[in-house]
Each structure stands twice: as structure tokens, then as C-alpha cells.
Amino acid sequence: MLMPYFLLAEVGVSTAFGEGRMLRSLPQALLSYAIALPAAAATALFGPVRPLSVAAVRALCGVSGERLADGPARSWAARWRASAWWTLHLGVGALVSGLSLAIPPMAVLLLLMPFSRRLRESTAGSWSWLGDVAHAAPLLGAGTLIGLVLCAAWSGALLARCAPLLLGPTAADRLAAAEERAADLAVRNRLARELHDAVGHALSAVTLQASAARRVLDRDPDFVREALAAIEDTTRRTVGELDAVLGLLRDGDPARAESVPAPTLARDLAGLLARTRAGGTTVTAHQDPGPVGDWAHLPAITSREAYRIVQEGLSNALRHGAGPVVLSIVVRVRDAHRELEITMTNPPAALPSPHGEAQAEPRTGGGRGLRGSAERAALLGGLIEAGPYEGGWRLRAVLPLDGAAR
Template sequence: MRDTGAPAARRPGGSGRLLGSRARLRWVHLILGGALLMPYFLLAQVVVGVIAGTNALASTPLTFIAYGVSVPLAAVTGLLGLVRQMSVVAVRALCGVPGERLAEGPARSWAARGRTAAWWSLHLGIGALVSGMSLAVPPMAVVLLLLPFVSALRDMPVGSGLLSTAADPYVSPFLGIGLLVGLVLCAAGAGALLARLAPVLLGPTPADRLAAAEERAADLAVRNRLARELHDAVGHALSAVTLQAVAARRVLDSDPAFVREALAAIEDTTRRTVGELDTVLGLLRDGDPARPDAAPAPTLAADLDGLLARTRAAGTTVTSRQDPGPAGDWAQLPEIASREAYRIVQEGLSNALRHGAGPVELHIAVTDARDAPGGKDGTHRELEITMTNPPGTGEALPDRTTGGRGLHGAAERAALLGGTVEAGPHAGLWRLRAVLPLGGGTGGGSR
């Protein structure tokens, strides 16, 4: 059987690992590290030269001492938070390390800064060695390769020991080739080592993972909020308009007055829904819910009567009992509770329109809950919404396709306020019951 696995077909051979594009990019990455070490190296040379009382460039041991001093200096600057972000960008572009294995953003914790400093030291320190070899080895290798053919080179004192113009002319070409192969092996090995260490030293810390999880949770919360708003506003409007149109079509010839009423309700529903949809899309587009031209969010006080009227225009009988309690007016409810309560009632009516059969009974009341924190006397107020209707027969609309998102969204709305939503069969009817805590008072200024 022929193996058609793509990864095996793309696997580079030995020459590819040493001279392929990835190896060359890693070599460039190392040379950049050497270039970044130069300011630290020059500073270390000055300090070492002053202490030794001589020019550090004139002494090979002092040069290596200056190199040893420059690497810790670089490690100190590696503690800066932005160094990790810069290093990650370079590693992704040049070392072939998958982005998901590297951290996002600057290092914030000291653990992440320490790991970044270690990476910075390795990158600059190893890069300086490879850069020095890349500058020194090729010219010497060329001299050794030409030594048998250019007699003038043998009179020039270049290099030392075997790697010099004093080497055997018949052996020097092999030494030159060996130098070039050794340089390639060192560069490829150093590049592979850094690529292997990058996820360890530049990968996300537990704090980074926690921050990423919190960011994803915040994004998900925003998406869920937008999904709830779109579902409740558009879903209810489509259900109401569909039933209103169906009812109007059935009595088109026998009851023109009802048809006119249904068409007016459709016009009002679509106009209001376009405004709500524009608000939600504006929030999705630029994240600004407070635009001056945005339609205000519907509330119990301002919009409940219109919602009930539009539902009745679809031919569904809705009986409503409203008891604002001590407040005496829905306008005294906290604004956020009034908004969420309106959406919960809207979803309950949408379910009744789509899946119910028969009249809908709605009861909204503010009640006192005992033995609970919130009020001075051990009580707090709750907004209780109860909606019942006979279960449907499947004739009102085609089969349900929403997957229960509306009831799930209503439960999320209640949970955000510390309340609950229950939906299911009760005494032969379908019942939706929501309880929203209002705290110890019903001040209208609360948001």
C-alpha cells in the first residue's frame, strides 16, 4: 500500500536541516542576537580595559572576559516586560516555532521576566559566538582552499597552527572544507537548540494562561449578550409578524378591520425591531452602546403595554395582571431589572406564539421575600413574573428549530441579577416563572 501521508513527504532530509530555508532563517536569528549583544560587549570591553589598565581588544583573554561580562548585562535588560514580546515575534518569524506554543504580550510576572531574561542571555550569547564564527571562518576557509594554488598566500602570516598559511598545502583544502562544514553544523545546532528552548522560556506561564482565559471569558460574555439581544429582539418580532400575517390572511375577505389592525401591528413591530437591531449592530461594530442616535432599550414601564398589544394583534388572547407593589409604578423599578424583565416577558410571549395553543395569562408582581439579606427588617423585594398557556399542538408554526436558546438566554439574564427562571409543564399548562431580586428598595436610579 502506498503511503500518501503529507507530513512524511514534507519532512526535510539531512541537507535540508542544515541548509534549508528554516536553517538559514535560524542562522539569521542568531546573527541578530550577536548584533544585539554588541552594545553590551562594547560597554564590557571599556570596563574590563579600565580595570586591567590596557586595551581589551589587544588581548584575547580580556576579549573573552568582556564577552562573559556582557551576557549578564544583557540578562538584566531581559527583565523588561517588552523584551518577551519582541523575542516572540522574532522566534515566530525566524525559528519556525508554532505561535500557539509561545506567550502573547509582554511579560508581567517576575517568573515570566526571569524566563525571558534567560532566553535573552542564550539568544544574545550564543548568537554572538555564531556571529563571530560567521565572520571569521569563511575568509580563513577560502585562504586554506586557495593555499595550494596561490604561492603568495604561503608567505603571508595568517592564522595559527594547522589553521594558518603554514599548513601543508595538500592538507589545507580539506581543513578549509572542514571549517565550513563545522560552521554550518554549529549554526544549525545552535538554531535548533534555541528553537527547542523557545517554548520553554517564552511559552505562557500559569498567569498568562489565566489572563488569556479571563479574556476569552470576557469575549464570550459579550458574544452571549449580543446573541441574547438579537434572539430576543429579532426572534420575537419574526414570530409575531408571522402570526399576524397568517391571521390577517385567514380573515382577509371576512374581517377587513382586523386585517388593518394586523398590518398596523406588523408595521409597528418591524419599525421597533429595526431600531433595536441597529442598536445591537452598533454595539457589535464599534462597542459603543451609548451612541446618541441609539434606540433606548425597552423596559417594563415604557414598553410592556405595546408588547402585549402587538401580541394580541396576532390573534392570541393575553390576560395581564400587574402589581407593582409598594412602588406603585413600574418606573420605580431599578432600570436594569426593568430591562431584563421586559426581555424575559418578551421571550415567554415568543414561546407562547410559536409553541402554545390558547390564551396566555401573565402575572407580574413585586413581592417581599423573608429571611434574606437586603432590607433592614430582614426582607428584600423580588420581581416575580409568571406566564402560563396551554401546550401547543404543533399547528401554530413549523417545528421548533431554535434549540431552546431563548429560554436559556432568559435564564442567563436572570442569573446576571441573581435570580432564577423555571420553565416547564405545570398543572396541565406550560409555565414560565422568573424571580428577579430587587434588593431592599425600588429606587428608579439604580442601574
């Protein structure tokens, strides 16, 4: 890998010294090597060098991926560290490569020299430094091979130790990784909310509608037909929403999710209330758009999230409540700011007491559904309140409209 830099430096050195050919002497080669290293360091400032180096370290040095940075360098500090690693890697690697090419042939000659007179005579001029210790040439040859192995092992250990220091994640890398994890978590939480609200409400509504239809199957066929039609409509809509979310999970293609429009107050609230009533639950709804004039003029994101909050409240009323549900959706102006207020109240389900009396079923502060609704409200700068209220259960959500419009 250092060879292109080395050859370029050798051309410059040969030209400067007026030599007719390259690699004329060892000092000239060492000078070319010294010039090649800064040239390699300069090219390592480019971003793609770090991913290439990280891939090489993971494959050759046995360094775990958690200790190394992913992706190109995002800051100059990371680039300078990557440049230092690149220079160290190429410099040490070039020395080991050169020794690996030069030492084995020399070691073979030393090992065979005591056993070949012709070899001793042919190398007498070049190996005159051996003198009278030619009989020890095999030991010298074996020593050079062992030294080469130790040098290569030491070089590998040095690079493995320096790699996490020079190629490890910087503060910018950790921040980028944290932002990526947060974005992934936000997407997963959004998909989880969509699945819970759509599928959970559909299952609750279908269960209640089927149960009500079974109870009056013989005496009220009109109600049964209405309940079955509501079940059919609920399942059809839910299958479409489920297919969109699963398509996004499988393919990561937002176009698949956008193929099924998200439900909104203006377009889908009436159908939601009708399907809930088809199960036999009385729902009294009070709607006052106020200064907005019409739900269609609400900000799109507020209309979508408000629909899901109403849907979750109705699901909780179907699963845990009993009796009529009172729903109020009002646009108010408070402190010169518009806000959408959603209030839903219903009596809790009653359980028989040991003495045969009805007792109110204790309810918890909510599970995943209420937590998801709170996240939806928080994204818009609003809030959710849920808990016992005047002997019943109340869900109250306040969503600012001015901030959502921006």
C-alpha cells in the same frame, strides 16, 4: 543585538586595564562578552522584551504560536524566564555571528593556500603553525566551513528547543487567556440572546399578525389596519435593535449599541402587549409593583432583563400555544428581600388525534430562548422555571431586586 552591551562592557574593561584602545586582545574581548551577558539579562526583565522574543522565535525558529505566550510578562517568574531566554539568545547568537564573520575569510585563505606561493609567503608568519601540513590546508578550510554550518544548525535547534520552556505561557498567562476567552464568550452569548429575543419575537408576532389579517381581510378591515400598524411598529423597532447589535458586532463600538435604548418594563411593556394582542391573541396582564410603587423605580438592569424574559415567554406562547395568555408581574417581599416574580401561563396548542379528537401538543423543555432567559436570570442571581402546569404551560421567573440594585 548583543553589540550595545558588548561595547559598553568593552569601554569599562579598557578603562580598568588602562588600555588606550578597545579590543586589544582575545582575553579582553572574552571578558567584555562575559560582562555583557548579565547586563543583557537585567534589561530583559522589562515587560516588552518577551513579545519581541516571541515574535523572533515564531519567525526564525519555526515554533508554533500555541506553545508560546502572548503579550508582556505578567509575573516575575515569567520575567525571569524571559530574561534567561534573552541572555541565551544573545549569547549564542553573538558567538555564531562572530564565528560567521571570522571563519569564512580564514577558510578561503586555507582553500587557496596550496595554489598560491605568494599567499603562502605573505602569511608565513601568521600561519607558521601549519608547518609541513600546508598541503592539507584546503581540507582544514572545508572542515571549518562545515563546522560553522553544523554549529549554526545546532544553535538553532537548541534555541528552538528552549523557546517553549522559557517563553511558554505561565499559570498567570493561562489564567489571563481563560478570562479573556470567558469575557469574549459572555459578550457573544449576550449578543446571541439579544438577537434571538428581539428578532425571534418580532418574526413570531409579525407572522401571527399577518396570518390573522389575511383571514379577516374581507370582513374586518379595522382589524386588518390594526394588524398592519402593529406589523409596521414591530418591524421598525426590531430593525433599530438589529442595527445596534450588528453595529456592535462589526465595529466593536459600544456607542453604536447605546444609540438605541434597550427596552424596559416601564417604557416598553405596554407596547409589547399591544403588539401581541394585535395578532389576535388574548393577553390578560396583572401588574403589581408592590413596594417599588412604579416600574420606573426598578433597577435598570432588572427592568431590561425582565422585559426580555416577558418577550421570550410571549414568543413561545405565540409559536407553541393556543388560547389566552395570562401574565402576572408582581414585586414581593420575601424574607425581608424584594424580588420580582414573572408568571406566564397559557394552554398548549392542540393537534387532532387519529379519532378526530383534540390532543394537547407535547412541548419540550425549551430551546435557545428559554436557555437565554435562564442565563439572564442567573446573571441577576435569579432563576427560571418552565414546564407543564395544571394542564397548560407555565413560565415562572424570580429576580432578586436588592442584589440587582447593588
